[in-house]
Amino acid sequence: TNTTPCATCGRRAAEAGHILGGGTGSVCDHCMAELARDRRKLLLDEPEARCSLCDKNNLEARHVYGFRGVNVCNECLELSLGQAEREEIERYLATW
Numbered sequence: 001t002n003t004t005p006c007a008t009c010g011r012r013a014a015e016a017g018h019i020l021g022g023g024t025g026s027v028c029d030h031c032m033a034e035l036a037r038d039r040r041k042l043l044l045d046e047p048e049a050r051c052s053l054c055d056k057n058n059l060e061a062r063h064v065y066g067f068r069g070v071n072v073c074n075e076c077l078e079l080s081l082g083q084a085e086r087e088e089i090e091r092y093l094a095t096w
Contacts, residue, residue: 006031007052008068017087020080025052025070029087032080035067039077042067051076 004021005012006028013019016028027035035042042065049064050057051073058064061073 007070018080018083020053020076020083022053023051023055025072027053027067027070027072027076027080029080029084031067032072032077033084035065035072036077036081039063039065044071 003012004019004026006016006019007025008027008031011019011028011030016030019026019028020032021027044058044064044066047058049066049071051061051064052070053072053076054061056064056073056075061075063074065072065074065077
């Protein structure tokens, strides 16, 4: 089991749908959704800004966002949002 808490809110795996982690950070699906809503305001313009999860910089990823002390690239954000969508579909299908 994953015992690493979300670096931005402290949620553990049991409290979140999923936690995406790697490198020097971890972010839960709740925080990723919040980041997605505010991404325009959170955009980091520095080319050397690196994703805390996968270590890609702004030149390697389309964008890097700064969220509560953790940097997240667009690719990791999209991966998390896709996972959340798949989990929602699985919950829906489980009710049939």
